[in-house]
Amino acid sequence: MSTGEGARGNAEKYAKVDRDVLAAMKRPGRAYLAGLAFALLLAVVLHVLWAYQVRSGLGVVGKMHPVMWALYITNFVFWVGIAHSGTLISAVLFLFRARYRTSFNRAAEAMTVFALMVAGLFPLIHLGRSWVFYYLLPYPNQRQLWVNFRSPLVWDVFAVGTYFTVSLVFFYVGMIPDFAAAKQHVLGIRKKIYTALSLGWQGTQKEWRHYNMLYLFLAAFATPLVASVHSVVSWDFAMSIVPGWHTTIFAPYFVAGAILSGTAMVITLVVPMRKYLSLHDYITDGHFESIAKILLLTSLIVTYAYIVEFGLAWYGENIFERETFRYRLLGDYRYFTWTMLFCNSVVPLTLFARGLRRNTAYLFVVSILVNIGMWLERFVIIVTSLSHDYDPYAWGLYKPTFVCLGVDIGSFGLFFTLYLLFVKNLPVLSISEIKEHL
Amino acid sequence: MADRMVFDDREQFLEALRRLLREGVPGERIRVITPFCVPEVEEILPGTRSRVRFFALIGAAGGTVTGLAFTILTALSWPLVIGGKPVVSLPPFIIIAFALTILFGALSTFAGFLLLSRLPSLRGIRSEEEYGNAFVILVEEGERR
Amino acid sequence: MAFLEKNGVLPALIAAAGALMAFVALRPPPGKDGSLLLVFLFFIAVVEGCIAAAAAGTMVNARWISSVRKELLSVTPLLLLSSFLLLLLIPFLDTYPWAGRPGFWLRKDFFIGRNLAFLLLSYVTARRFASAPAGGEGAKVRAAWYLLVFVASQTLVAFDLVMSLEYPWVNALFGGYFFIEAIYGGFAVSALLCLRRGGAPPAERAHGARSDLSDLSILMFGFSIMWAGLFFAQYLTIWYGNLPEEVGFIARRLSASPMRELCVAVLFLLFIIPFPVLLSTRAKSNPFAVSAAALSILSGILVERYVFLAPVVRFSPGALAIEFACLLFLFFAVVYKSSRGGALEA
Numbered sequence: 044m045s046t047g048e049g050a051r052g053n054a055e056k057y058a059k060v061d062r063d064v065l066a067a068m069k070r071p072g073r074a075y076l077a078g079l080a081f082a083l084l085l086a087v088v089l090h091v092l093w094a095y096q097v098r099s100g101l102g103v104v105g106k107m108h109p110v111m112w113a114l115y116i117t118n119f120v121f122w123v124g125i126a127h128s129g130t131l132i133s134a135v136l137f138l139f140r141a142r143y144r145t146s147f148n149r150a151a152e153a154m155t156v157f158a159l160m161v162a163g164l165f166p167l168i169h170l171g172r173s174w175v176f177y178y179l180l181p182y183p184n185q186r187q188l189w190v191n192f193r194s195p196l197v198w199d200v201f202a203v204g205t206y207f208t209v210s211l212v213f214f215y216v217g218m219i220p221d222f223a224a225a226k227q228h229v230l231g232i233r234k235k236i237y238t239a240l241s242l243g244w245q246g247t248q249k250e251w252r253h254y255n256m257l258y259l260f261l262a263a264f265a266t267p268l269v270a271s272v273h274s275v276v277s278w279d280f281a282m283s284i285v286p287g288w289h290t291t292i293f294a295p296y297f298v299a300g301a302i303l304s305g306t307a308m309v310i311t312l313v314v315p316m317r318k319y320l321s322l323h324d325y326i327t328d329g330h331f332e333s334i335a336k337i338l339l340l341t342s343l344i345v346t347y348a349y350i351v352e353f354g355l356a357w358y359g360e361n362i363f364e365r366e367t368f369r370y371r372l373l374g375d376y377r378y379f380t381w382t383m384l385f386c387n388s389v390v391p392l393t394l395f396a397r398g399l400r401r402n403t404a405y406l407f408v409v410s411i412l413v414n415i416g417m418w419l420e421r422f423v424i425i426v427t428s429l430s431h432d433y434d435p436y437a438w439g440l441y442k443p444t445f446v447c448l449g450v451d452i453g454s455f456g457l458f459f460t461l462y463l464l465f466v467k468n469l470p471v472l473s474i475s476e477i478k479e480h481l
Numbered sequence: 482m483a484d485r486m487v488f489d490d491r492e493q494f495l496e497a498l499r500r501l502l503r504e505g506v507p508g509e510r511i512r513v514i515t516p517f518c519v520p521e522v523e524e525i526l527p528g529t530r531s532r533v534r535f536f537a538l539i540g541a542a543g544g545t546v547t548g549l550a551f552t553i554l555t556a557l558s559w560p561l562v563i564g565g566k567p568v569v570s571l572p573p574f575i576i577i578a579f580a581l582t583i584l585f586g587a588l589s590t591f592a593g594f595l596l597l598s599r600l601p602s603l604r605g606i607r608s609e610e611e612y613g614n615a616f617v618i619l620v621e622e623g624e625r626r
Numbered sequence: 627m628a629f630l631e632k633n634g635v636l637p638a639l640i641a642a643a644g645a646l647m648a649f650v651a652l653r654p655p656p657g658k659d660g661s662l663l664l665v666f667l668f669f670i671a672v673v674e675g676c677i678a679a680a681a682a683g684t685m686v687n688a689r690w691i692s693s694v695r696k697e698l699l700s701v702t703p704l705l706l707l708s709s710f711l712l713l714l715l716i717p718f719l720d721t722y723p724w725a726g727r728p729g730f731w732l733r734k735d736f737f738i739g740r741n742l743a744f745l746l747l748s749y750v751t752a753r754r755f756a757s758a759p760a761g762g763e764g765a766k767v768r769a770a771w772y773l774l775v776f777v778a779s780q781t782l783v784a785f786d787l788v789m790s791l792e793y794p795w796v797n798a799l800f801g802g803y804f805f806i807e808a809i810y811g812g813f814a815v816s817a818l819l820c821l822r823r824g825g826a827p828p829a830e831r832a833h834g835a836r837s838d839l840s841d842l843s844i845l846m847f848g849f850s851i852m853w854a855g856l857f858f859a860q861y862l863t864i865w866y867g868n869l870p871e872e873v874g875f876i877a878r879r880l881s882a883s884p885m886r887e888l889c890v891a892v893l894f895l896l897f898i899i900p901f902p903v904l905l906s907t908r909a910k911s912n913p914f915a916v917s918a919a920a921l922s923i924l925s926g927i928l929v930e931r932y933v934f935l936a937p938v939v940r941f942s943p944g945a946l947a948i949e950f951a952c953l954l955f956l957f958f959a960v961v962y963k964s965s966r967g968g969a970l971e972a
Contacts (some may be wrong), residue, residue, distance in 0.1 A: 052488035057516065057614035065543055069559040124784035139686070180871065181555065189555035193566050202514045209587045216591065224516065227611045242595075244603020248513045248522055250598045255518060255532035257594040267851050268583045274859060282866045289867050294859035351798050355567075358731055358785075360794040361871075431577060476518040478614070565868065570863050 048190055057478050060325075062303055064472045066229050071467055085456020092449040093168055101171040102447045109259050110429045110441035115169035118451055120421045121304070122162030122458075123203065123276055124297075127307025129155025131269045132337070133217075134262035143333045145476045146326040147326070149307050150316060152214040153469070157461040158308075159207045161454050167197075168450060195279045202275040213261050219244050219254070222477040273301040280424070287367040288429035290355075296348035301340035303387065303418035306334060310410035314403050316466060328401045335400040338413070342391035349388060363433055370431045371423060375440055379419045380427075386416025409477045446464045484620040485613065491519065494616035498525050502566025506620055514617040537546045541582050548578030630705045630963045639959060642705060643952040644710050650945045652715045660939030661946035663718060663787065666711050667931045669953045670745075670783060671808040672815060672924065673704045677752045678776045678805075679812030681769035684760070690838035692760070694819045698812070699756040700964030704956060705749040712742055721939060724793045728844045739788055780805035788829040793876050795863070803856050810849040810896075811927050814920035817842040821913050821960070843910035846919055850900040857897070878937045888933050895926030896914060 050437075071079075096103055104114050120387045129151040136144035167173040178201050190197050222241035226234050244250060277297035280288040310331070317326045356368040371380050390412050399405050426441050443451075488494035494515075501511060508526050515522065552574040560568045595601070630636065651662045680698040683691035683818040716738060721723055751772040759767040781801030791802050820839050862874045879885045900919040909915040935941075 054614060061614070098531045116726070181551070187559060189558065191563055192552040192556065192577055193563060193570050198573065198576045198580075201577050205584040212587055212591050216594075220517070227613055238606055240605075242600040243602035243608070244600065245602075245605050245608070246514045246516060248515075248526060248528070250600070251515065251518045252523065252528060253533050253594050253598045255543060256533040257590055260533065260537045260590045264541075264583050264587045264590070266848075270852075270855060271579060271583075274855070278862065278866075281863050284867050284869060289863065289869075290798045291800075291860040291863045292802065293863070295799065319587075323598045341877055343774075347781075347802075351781075351801060355785075355796050355798050359795070359796040370565065374796065456625075479517040480520075566866075572858075572865055575858070576862075 054143060055071075057480055060474060060481070061224060061228060061416055061479050062323065063324065064470055064474050064477075067232075067471050068225075068229070068467060075463065075467070079254060079460065082456045082459035082463060085453050086460050087456075089450050089453025089454075089457055090445050092453065093262055096168070096171075096446055097173065103444060105442055105444040105447055107439070107441070109437050109439050110426055110431070111439050112169075112429060112445050112453055113164050114422070114447045117418070117421045117425055118454055119162055119165035119169070120276055120297075120425075121418050122158045122165065122454065123273065124301035124304045124417060125157045125209070125308045125420075126158035126162060126206070126305065127269055127273055127298070127301035128309060128337075129153070129158070130206075130213060130265045131305070132271070132309065132334075133213065134265040134266065135256070137262045138222075138266065141295075141333070143330040144235050145473050145480060146322075146330045147313060148476075149217065149469075149471055151215060151315050152210065153465045154215050154305075154308060154312060155210045155420065156207070157458055157465070158305075159203065159210060161458045162456075163207065164454070178481055185397055191199075192446055193283045195275070197274045199279060202272045205255050206268060206272045209261070209265055213265055216254075216261060217473060218469065220246065221470040221473060224474050225470055226396035239387075270298050273298045285425065285428050286361070286363040287371070290352065292348055292351055296352075298347065299341050299348065300387075300417060300420060303338065303345055303416060306338045306341065306408040307413035307417070309407050310334065310338070311414060312462060314407045314410075315470065316401075320466070320471065322472065325477060328403065332397070332400040332404055335406055337393050338390050338409070339400075341392040341412070342394075343388060346388040347355065349384065367428055367431060367478055371427045374427065374431065376423060376430075378426050379423050381418040383416050383423055386412045387420060390416075485584060486618045486620075488616045488618075489614070491616060494618070495519070495521055495525065498522065498618060501618065501620065502526075506604075512619040512621065512622045514619070516612070516614045516616070519616070533590060536593025536596075537586055539588040539609060540593075541586030543589070544582035544585030545578050546583065548581035549574060552577050552582075630959055630966070636959060636963055637703070640682045640707055640956055643956050644707055646712055647711065647949050647952055650948050651879060652717070652806065653945075659937055659942045659945055660721070661941045662711065662714060662942075662949055663864045663939065664931055664935055664941065664946065665949040666715065667783065667787065667935075668702065668709065668928050668950075669957070670708050671780070671804070671927055671931075672703045673708065674776055674780060675808035675810070675812030676701050676749060676815050677705075677748075677755070677812070678773060679816050681755060681772045681776070682809065684755075684769040685773070688841065688929055690816070690820065690841045693838050694816045696817060697961050697964050699752070699939065701957065702749065702752045702756050704754060704953075704958060707956070709742055709745040709822075712738065712745060719738060722790055722793070724790060732793065737786060741745055741782050743780075744782055746824055748772070748775045748779045755787050776808075777805050779811045780808050781904070790932050791935070792875055797860060797872075797875070798862050799856060803860065806849070806852060806856055807896075807930075808926060810846070810853055810860065813845045813849060813921040813925055814822055815840055817846060817916050817920045819965075821917055822965070838912075840907075840910040841914060843904050843916050845917070846900060846916075846923065847904040847910070850897050850904070850923075854897040854901075857893070863900065885933065885936060887957055888929055888936075892926055892933060895922045895929060905932050 047293055092156035104113075104115070133144065133148040133149045136148070149287050167176050170176060180196060181191060192198075219241060223244040223246065229237060235481045274294035274297065277293040281290060281293040283289060313326060314331075317323060353372075356364045359365070373379075390409055394400050394409065430441055431438050486497060488496065498511070502508065502525065511526060513522055513526065526578050556570075556574075559610050562568060566573075575624065630639075647662065676698045680695055682688075683695075698710060716734070719734050719737065722760075725734065730736075751768065755765065755768040755772045756814070758768045779802065784800040784804035788804075789795065817839065820842055825849060861876070864876060867873075879889050899922045903915050903919045903922075904910055
């Protein structure tokens with residue numbers, strides 16, 4: 044009705060946000076389709092190899108005494124770790140009211156949900172007889188047997204299940220106003236889908252009031268949940284008495300490691316996304332600098348944990364502990380350990396330089412190195428401790444087979460397939476929050 | 482029928498809203514539709530604090546109780562000593578109780594939000610009205626919504 | 627208290643208190659009494675924690691920092707006093723089970739040397755941080771340096787001064803637990819200081835903004851959950867592993883009264899009281915609720931330090947009272963002086 048001169052400028056700004064963010068949903072280009080096809084191919088490889096493994100038995104995976112937890116558990120921990128910083132970045136930065144949250148939160152939340160889907164597959168694959176996974180669920184049965192709640196593996200079911208549910212709700216709730224905005228810009232079947240997904244959101248004052256309270260509470264619930272989930276994953280190891288696993292620092296150490304790897308993965312995903320979708324106005328170098336600081340901080344915490352772990356093994360009188368850590372540094376898997384130390388502790392130190400924190404190409408390289416380092420960390424922790432524990436008579440080495448490696452690589456394919464589908468089908472940035480802060 | 486005012490500018494919208502209230506239009510009859518959250522509206526049109534928080538509290542408390550009760554009662558229903566741990570081992574049970582606290586708390590908060598904002602709303606889904614990025618004030622005649 | 631505002635009175639007081647504590651601690655027979663260690667452990671946590679809270683707040687551009695920064699940083703000279711107190715502990719080192727045995731890490735000169743070095747380093751970095759103009763990039767860099775030294779220093783305090791009392795008991799999280807607890811205590815002190823100032827937000831803030839007090843309450847609330855998490859992570863691992871060399875530490879404390887009740891009290895003071903007290907939004911800006919939570923946290927740290935030492939070390943109540951009173955008085959004196967100074971300048 045009444046529109047002034049300055050008002051037109053504002054309306055134009057809002058419209059530009061809609062255009063820019065929703066432009067991502069236009070017809071995909073060749074590069075995108077090629078990437079999607081490749082990722083899909085890898086995902087198919089995963090399923091084919093899994094089928095082969097189910098048909099032939101776990102022997103084809105190369106897991107042999109004494110290393111019965113190997114690549115699959117490494118991947119499980121790795122993907123749960125990746126899932127961590129999604130909700131953390133989103134929830135913690137929301138609670139601290141950090142503005143740069145809006146540039147990463149949607150991508151990070153999507154990453155969390157997809158990484159958890161991939162992570163959830165690995166215990167099933169690792170089971171061998173995947174179809175009996177329901178033994179882990181507590182349900183009434185005629186034998187009146189319940190699950191053993193004292194077992195860390197059951198804690199995992201509850202923690203990861205809760206984390207997946209809450210992350211999904213958090214991801215979806217954040218998108219409700221955006222679906223309502225997006226439906227006004229598309230036609231046909233998409234319009235119907237977005238309208239249904241928006242639940243009939245109109246943006247009345249009442250809706251916003253309840254929505255803000257809901258979002259605040261979800262963030263507040265999600266924050267301790269994030270820490271608890273990876274603590275529980277770490278307790279899968281720490282509850283045992285295997286040297287190198289049984290240590291009190293494992294919970295915070297794993298949480299910090301998870302955030303480190305998750306933050307690195309956010310950078311790995313958002314740098315190309317920003318370039319491909321031309322979102323430079325919304326995801327600035329300054330935002331990358333802030334997230335690089337999180338990477339640096341968590342890397343320092345992980346380094347602290349490494350120092351404490353190695354130091355206390357040497358300090359104490361426990362010869363098994365000491366031998367385990369000597370073996371990690373100098374034993375059969377030493378190259379992995381040294382690469383891990385280099386990638387997780389040394390490379391991120393360069394981010395003390397402000398110029399490097401703002402250089403997205405450099406950050407991209409660092410993030411990939413950190414991902415490699417964090418994957419190796421889980422491998423080193425799991426394999427070195429198992430292959431070389433108390434009894435020298437039971438020592439042995441582990442070598443993965445092509446099935447194991449193929450499933451591992453295929454999991455990346457599955458993850459990227461899901462992520463690429465997300466980029467084209469859902470709003471990649473939080474439209475309503477960007478407009479609010481404009 | 483409702484009297485409708487549409488603005489493209491946030492400040493003009495807020496100004497009009499303040500004017501309406503100064504003119505003595507009761508707050509309950511004003512409905513506001515915004516493309517994103519405008520915190521000032523909450524100050525101009527004061528409402529009660531969202532009751533979603535009670536859903537959060539009740540859900541979380543319910544989750545804690547459920548988690549503890551479930552673990553303890555199932556353990557007692559067939560008392561079996563495993564790994565030298567007591568039948569009722571509180572430290573591990575606390576982990577389950579914690580997970581359920583968060584799960585029930587988050588889900589009940591979400592349910593509370595849907596209930597209190599009357600979502601999913603068929604009227605909203607069917608509605609053909611699209612305001613884009615405009616700020617809308619609807620003043621309803623006498624009758625209650 | 628007006629005499630405190632004169633120049634030179636404060637250093638003289640600190641020196642006098644140091645001399646008094648030296649006299650008390652070195653009375654014959656030296657080396658048996660652990661009261662100085664207990665007092666030292668509590669105050670080093672609070673003093674380093676206060677500065678760490680200020681540094682952390684500076685790093686993340688927290689708004690509340692402006693109202694308590696000066697008071698928090700005024701405790702810096704006490705770090706120098708703490709270094710002196712560490713030297714007074716030298717005769718006490720014979721109480722440690724590793725004393726007299728060969729070793730590289732656990733030998734007296736290296737032990738005192740590294741702890742002293744990090745205390746002095748934390749004093750120097752804290753001084754540099756305190757002298758940087760607030761709000762600049764320079765202050766952030768110096769805050770980061772202080773925090774690094776703080777983490778190392780608290781870790782050494784935990785592993786050396788406390789954990790090695792029960793050598794070869796090992797708990798890898800002990801260092802992390804100590805420095806998180808120190809920051810937790812630092813936030814509690816910040817909240818008390820904020821209350822002293824009235825806690826009202828300056829007028830220029832946007833309408834409806836949260837007060838500094840509720841920001842600090844949120845931090846205390848968050849840290850209470852974090853503290854509980856770290857506590858649980860240690861307890862669960864030790865309980866579940868059930869290894870004799872590990873559970874001994876807990877068994878010695880939980881098997882007899884009154885230590886058992888004190889352990890439970892620690893859990894209450896550091897988590898079960900602050901958490902529900904600060905749960906509601908309204909309580910987070912209520913002076914009574916916040917001061918109750920803050921005092922509960924600080925006394926929790928003190929009781930916990932006592933629980934760590936008591937099964938191994940003997941205390942003489944008189945020395946404990948004098949030393950504790952000295953440090954408490956000095957703490958109030960430096961904070962009082964800095965807040966008065968602020969009032970005069972303004």
